[in-house]
Amino acid sequence: MEHQKYIGELGDWQRSHHCCELTSANIGDEICLMGWAQYRRDHGGLIFIDLRDRNGLTQVVFSPEHNIQAHEQAHILRTEYVLAVKGVVRERPEGMHNAGMVTGDIEILVSEWKLLNTSRTPPFAIEDRLDASENLRLKYRYLDLRRPKLARNFILRHKAVQSVRRFLDEQNFLEIETPILTKSTPEGARDFLVPSRVNDGQFYALPQSPQLFKQLLMVAGMERYYQVVRCFRDEDLRADRQPEFTQIDCEMSFVDQEQVMAMAEAMICRLFKETVDVELPSPLPRMTYAEALRDYGLDKPDTRFGLKLQDVTDVVKGSEFKLFGSAELVKGLRVPNGVDMSRKEIDDLTEFVKIYDAKGLAWIKVKAEGEWQSPIVKFFSEEEKQGLAQRLGMQVGDIVFFQAGPAVMVNTALGQLRNELGKRLGLIDPKKFNPLWVTDFPLLEYDAESKRYVALHHPFTAPVGGVEALQADPGKVLSNAYDMVLNGSEIGGGSIRIHTQEMQQAMFQALGIGEEEAREKFGFLLDALEFGAPPHGGIAFGLDRLIMILTGSSSIREVIAFPKTQKATCVMTEAPSAVAAKQLRELHIRLREKKKD
RNA sequence: GGAGCCGUAGUUAAGUUGGUUAUAACGCCGGCCUGUCACGCCGGAGGCCGAGGGUUCGAGUCCCUUCGGCUCCGCCA
Numbered sequence: 001m002e003h004q005k006y007i008g009e010l011g012d013w014q015r016s017h018h019c020c021e022l023t024s025a026n027i028g029d030e031i032c033l034m035g036w037a038q039y040r041r042d043h044g045g046l047i048f049i050d051l052r053d054r055n056g057l058t059q060v061v062f063s064p065e066h067n068i069q070a071h072e073q074a075h076i077l078r079t080e081y082v083l084a085v086k087g088v089v090r091e092r093p094e095g096m097h098n099a100g101m102v103t104g105d106i107e108i109l110v111s112e113w114k115l116l117n118t119s120r121t122p123p124f125a126i127e128d129r130l131d132a133s134e135n136l137r138l139k140y141r142y143l144d145l146r147r148p149k150l151a152r153n154f155i156l157r158h159k160a161v162q163s164v165r166r167f168l169d170e171q172n173f174l175e176i177e178t179p180i181l182t183k184s185t186p187e188g189a190r191d192f193l194v195p196s197r198v199n200d201g202q203f204y205a206l207p208q209s210p211q212l213f214k215q216l217l218m219v220a221g222m223e224r225y226y227q228v229v230r231c232f233r234d235e236d237l238r239a240d241r242q243p244e245f246t247q248i249d250c251e252m253s254f255v256d257q258e259q260v261m262a263m264a265e266a267m268i269c270r271l272f273k274e275t276v277d278v279e280l281p282s283p284l285p286r287m288t289y290a291e292a293l294r295d296y297g298l299d300k301p302d303t304r305f306g307l308k309l310q311d312v313t314d315v316v317k318g319s320e321f322k323l324f325g326s327a328e329l330v331k332g333l334r335v336p337n338g339v340d341m342s343r344k345e346i347d348d349l350t351e352f353v354k355i356y357d358a359k360g361l362a363w364i365k366v367k368a369e370g371e372w373q374s375p376i377v378k379f380f381s382e383e384e385k386q387g388l389a390q391r392l393g394m395q396v397g398d399i400v401f402f403q404a405g406p407a408v409m410v411n412t413a414l415g416q417l418r419n420e421l422g423k424r425l426g427l428i429d430p431k432k433f434n435p436l437w438v439t440d441f442p443l444l445e446y447d448a449e450s451k452r453y454v455a456l457h458h459p460f461t462a463p464v465g466g467v468e469a470l471q472a473d474p475g476k477v478l479s480n481a482y483d484m485v486l487n488g489s490e491i492g493g494g495s496i497r498i499h500t501q502e503m504q505q506a507m508f509q510a511l512g513i514g515e516e517e518a519r520e521k522f523g524f525l526l527d528a529l530e531f532g533a534p535p536h537g538g539i540a541f542g543l544d545r546l547i548m549i550l551t552g553s554s555s556i557r558e559v560i561a562f563p564k565t566q567k568a569t570c571v572m573t574e575a576p577s578a579v580a581a582k583q584l585r586e587l588h589i590r591l592r593e594k595k596k597d
Numbered sequence: 598g599g600a601g602c603c604g605u606a607g608u609u610a611a612g613u614u615g616g617u618u619a620u621a622a623c624g625c626c627g628g629c630c631u632g633u634c635a636c637g638c639c640g641g642a643g644g645c646c647g648a649g650g651g652u653u654c655g656a657g658u659c660c661c662u663u664c665g666g667c668u669c670c671g672c673c674a
Contacts, residue, residue, distance in 0.1 A: 045631035059634065079624090096632055104634085121625060124608060127635080131609050131623080135666050188674040208674085235673040355600085355670060445674095458674045555667090566667065 003076045008114040013084050020056025024105045026089040033058060033108065034084040034116070036146070037077050038126065047074045051085065051108075052126075054151055057101060059092075060085050060108040067111050074110075080119035080126065080143075086112040134557075138571040141562055153559050156275050157547045161228055163274040164248055167267050173224040173250065178213035180206060180230070185521055186513070187459055189233035192243070195587040206232035209540060211458060212525055214251040215497055218536040219528045226250045228543065237566045239555045240489065240545055244564075250494075251538030257480050257496050261437060264484065264492065264539045268435065276550055278433055284484075288440040297331070297415020299441075302488025303434045305427035307418050309333055309411075312402075315387035321379030323362075327404035331414050334392045335421060338399030339365045352420055353403065358413040362402040366394050376402075419488060430552060435486045443470070443479035444510065452512040457481045459507055460525075461495040462537075467506045474510045480537070491546045494539025501529040 016032045035053035042048075047062040062074040077083070087110040098104030123140055124132035128149045137144040144150060165175070184191045184205035191205035207213075209231045217225045227249045234243060252260060265284050272278045285303070292301050295308040309331045319325035335341075350361040364374035377385070392400055401417060403410045422428050443463045444453040453474055455461065463470045464478040480496035498504045504526060508518040518526065547559040557563040564570055584591065 039633095039635065041633050041636050043630055043633065043636075046633075047631095048633050048636080050634070057634095061632085063631075065631085093632065096634090098634060101634075121607070125624075125635090129635085133604085133609085133666070135604095136608080138666090185674095189672085211674090233673060236671085238673085239668070241673070357670090455674055461674090565665085567665085571666090 003078070003081075003115070003118045006073070006076060006115045007117055010084070010114075010116060013086070013114065015084070018055040019051055019053045019058040020102050022058060022089055022103055022106055022108075024091060027091050027106065029089045030086070031089055031108065032084065032086045033060070035082070036119075036126075037079055037081045037083060040077055040079060042075060042077075047071060047077070049074070049077060049083075051083070052146075054155075056103065056148075058103045058106075058108060059098075059101075060087065060110050062110050062113075066109050070110050070113055073115075074113070076115070078119065078121070080122050081115060082117040082119070084114045084116055085110045135565075135571060138557075138563070138565065141572050145561065150558065153547065153551045153553065154561065156551055157543075157559055159275045160271050160547060160550070161248075161543070163271045164226075164228070164267060167270050168224075168226045168250065171224065171263065173226040174222055175227060176217060176222065176225050177227065178207070178210040178217075178229065182207050182213075183521075185212075186517075187455065187511075189235050192232045192234045195589055197586050197588075200588045208233050209247060210249055211460065212522075214249060214538060215460065215525065215533075215536065216528055218251055218253045218497075218499075219531065219533045221253075221534075223253045223534075224251070225538075237564065237568060240548060242544065242556055242560060242563055243568050245545075245556075245560075246543040248492075248541040248543050249538070250540065251536060253534040253536045255496075255535070255537055257439075257482060257537065260494060260496070260537050260539055261482055264494070264541075265437075268484065268492075268541075271546075272433065272550075276433075280433065280435060285436040287436055287438055289438055289442065290440065292438050293411055297411035297413075297418065298488075299438055300483070300485045300488055300490045301415075301436070301438075302419055302422060302428070303436060304429060304432045304487060305422045307333060307335060307421060307427070309414050309418065310392050312388060312391050315391050316380075316384055316404075319380065319384055321376065324376075324379075324402070324404045327410075329407040329410045330402065330404040331410050332388070332392045333401045333403075333414050333418055333421075334394060335399050335401070335425070336395070337397050338425075339367065339397045341365075341399055349401070349417060349420070353413040353417050356413040356416055357409045358403055359405070361417075362404070364388075364394075364400045364402075366396050366398045366400075368396055433486065433549075435484060435491075438483045438485055439481075440478050441481045441483075442475075443477040443481075444474050446475060453510055455507075455511060457493065457495050459511055459513075460497045460504070462498050462503070463507070467503055470506055470510055482539070484539075484541070486546070486549055489545055489549060490542075491549070492539055492541035494537065496535070496537035499529065499533045499535050501526055504529055 013032060015034045019033060019035055022031065033051055035051045038050040038052040038057055040049055045064065049060050050057045051060050062071040064071040085108060087108040089106050090109050092105060092107050122143050123136055126143060126146045128147055181194060181204040184193065184203065189208050191208065194204040194206065196202045196204060210227060210229055214225050229247050229249050230244055231247050232244050237243065252263065265282070269280045269282060272280050287301065289299055292299050294311065295301065297309050312332050313327070313330045316324040316330055324330050346363060353361050362376045364372050364377060367373050388394065394400060403414045441456055443456065443461065445456045447454045457479055462480045464480060469477050482494060483490050484492040498507060505518065544556050544559055548556050551559060553559055562570065562572065569576065
């Protein structure tokens with residue numbers, strides 16, 4: 001930091017342009033740029049600096065022929081020094097244009113400049129060629145964010161949010177804030193808790209989503225609400241999951257499912273147009289939950305490539321091959337031109353499906369007409385072989401993978417295998433955006449562990465058929481819920497809500513939540529439903545995940561300014577951390593002794 | 598709670614069946630350089646091999662423990 005003595009004041013200097021907006025149209029203009037020294041090319045007699053700001057790069061030249069003092073001083077410049085330059089825009093000499101640079105036709109001939117700050121040598125280069133570990137990037141996140149790629153992600157994220165706000169404002173939605181300190185509720189994810197100082201032994205919870213508040217805003221007669229809102233879930237992290245994340249949360253009164261979906265669709269279409277200039281199909285394709293599971297094995301199908309699953313349970317029913325013959329579900333996945341797959345590749349895929357509880361991976365290679373290579377083919381009768389060939393449409397050159405067993409496992413393992421094959425075989429066009437709606441979800445799901453039904457969506461989702469249907473056969477009831485899926489990721493989901501107290505109580509009953517517990521946990525909602533709650537419904541989009549897909553990022557961390565590590569810590573601030581004993585005392589908290597062996 | 602991959606100059610990596618003084622590139626420092634653009638040329642400095650323990654005459658390398666990062670399963674209405 002030996003150059004600190006040269007640091008000058010900004011004074012009355014004002015930036016006239018951003019880097020990257022100057023073109024040959026500006027030649028001759030007197031301008032002033034401010035930014036960071038990206039690259040330094042000091043030829044002794046002539047010094048080039050690529051000046052970087054949020055928007056891009058511009059080459060500035062220090063020449064002794066133009067201003068000997070400015071040139072002399074510029075020898076001290078190092079990467080990431082902050083400077084202001086005044087000078088004139090000029091065309092680069094013939095043959096010196098740089099086609100790889102937006103501003104490659106021009107350069108700034110510096111007549112005067114100021115050093116605004118020095119910089120330690122950064123721990124990694126500030127450029128898109130990634131050469132730093134995740135840990136280092138997170139520790140110096142403010143440097144990582146200087147990289148153009150990340151800056152672009154946040155510019156796009158900003159545009160997306162602005163687009164949504166404009167759209168929803170035009171549609172007469174009101175942006176209303178809801179509490180961050182709220183009440184812990186059963187069901188759903190683990191809550192983050194905040195101890196109350198004023199109320200000994202009691203805790204707030206951070207919201208997993210503003211679900212109940214937005215419903216209460218409907219009861220309040222706000223009619224249309226939205227919020228770009230932070231949500232918190234204390235669950236383990238993934239590449240696409242952070243403990244705090246942002247939702248675009250919407251709710252509307254006096255609407256049915258179609259109206260909510262039409263609104264959401266229009267919002268997303270406009271967002272795509274205004275951020276990445278992509279026209280999405282209108283209306284968006286739709287698929288029922290049952291179709292998604294049948295053809296793709298998952299409730300969030302990636303429709304950018306084929307390879308649909310095929311149910312062959314009936315074909316092999318009662319087969320001598322017991323593994324298939326007596327399985328609840330048997331499905332095949334035909335991969336055209338997969339016959340050359342090596343033993344090792346198949347072994348890899350076998351290991352892959354084992355993650356999802358599959359015991360193994362059966363396969364058949366169609367070598368030639370009527371010539372199958374397979375470890376399992378000997379168990380099948382001629383009739384079964386015929387049936388399989390026909391059902392799966394097997395052709396010479398194919399490999400077919402099979403999974404047999406409990407339905408959930410078969411669908412999950414084969415569905416995930418399908419996605420994996422899509423990746424490995426290069427079947428996915430990374431530029432493609434394939435959004436679709438998944439509808440007609442079951443309302444409830446039986447949880448073997450707690451031996452009761454749990455809500456697939458959440459316990460405020462309206463059942464199709466009302467109270468009677470719910471009481472008749474809870475497991476069979478569908479819900480008025482809908483998810484938007486993009487490229488195999490769930491990016492949004494919503495439902496029509498229960499708006500009568502009678503229905504809500506029937507729902508709690510179906511979930512095994514007693515009247516007393518319902519009162520204690522959701523009394524305010526039940527009360528509100530008794531005061532003229534309008535029919536209402538809504539949807540929430542996961543903003544981070546959406547931006548992740550729009551920017552082609554492989555991790556959600558690339559679109560969150562200050563994300564957490566997989567252990568939910570912040571490497572930069574070192575949160576979470578211990579607190580002073582006094583703080584704990586005020587909160588009526590005593591820490592337990594650490595376990596010793 | 599579980600599985601896998603990773604940790605070596607500032608950074609990214611190489612490091613053979615355990616064997617001299619631990620390599621390379623980039624970066625950094627010094628010098629030279631008036632048309633470079635990831636400038637170039639010459640020279641130089643820079644290491645707790647994540648941490649702790651063990652095996653061994655000898656450990657970056659083998660074993661155990663532990664910390665951290667990433668990916669995944671469980672979990673995430």
